[in-house]
Amino acid sequence: MSExxxxxxxLVSHSAAVAESVAGLALGLAGGGATAPVAAAGGTGDGGFGTSSELVSAAAAKVDRGAGVAILADLGSAVLTVKALLAEGDELPDGARLVDAPFVEGAVAAVVTASAGADLAAVEAAATEAYAYRKE
Known part of the structure; x- marks a missing residue:
């Protein structure tokens, strides 16, 4: 698969700072060379805490290269915002998918896997597998 x-x-978060920091962490851990396109969609349009369907739509359009878009969300209304956009059918690029994964670990796994050229199903699987990471 080409770059x-x-x-x-x-990465959809209630906080712009959190979304941007997790994006930076994931990109940093993806290593050198070409990395998958990543966008943070955090907070509201006026810089407050919350979620914005407009910011999510814009972020998805920004990273869409025709191979699909994996969307990870942090908490309740962020998930609901993405689900509503997916249900509307025309607000997100074709192939956009909400990925059920832990936000930080899933984001790192998704970006590393996408950067290796994997398809959307493999990116989703890698992010979802992050639920099994043990810290004991």
């Missing part, structure tokens, strides 16, 4: 066709990743 232009990498799966995009969108």
């Amino acid at each position: 232009g066709q990498l799966v995009g990743v969108v």
Whole structure:
């Protein structure tokens, strides 16, 4: 898969700082070379805490390269915002998918896997597998 066709990743958080920090962490851990396109969609349009369907839509459009977009969300209303956009059908790029994964670990796994050129199903599987990471 060429760099232009990498799966995009969108990180949706109630906080712009959290979304941007997790995006930076994931990109940093993806290593050198070409990395998958990643966008943070955190907070509201006026900089407050919350979620914005407009910011999520814009982030997904920004990272869409035609290979799909994996969207990870942090908490309740962020998940609901993404689900509503997916239900509307025309607000997100074709191939956009909400990924049920832990936010930080899932984001790192998704970006690393997407950067390796994996398809959307493999990116989703890698992010979802992050639920099994043990810290004991």
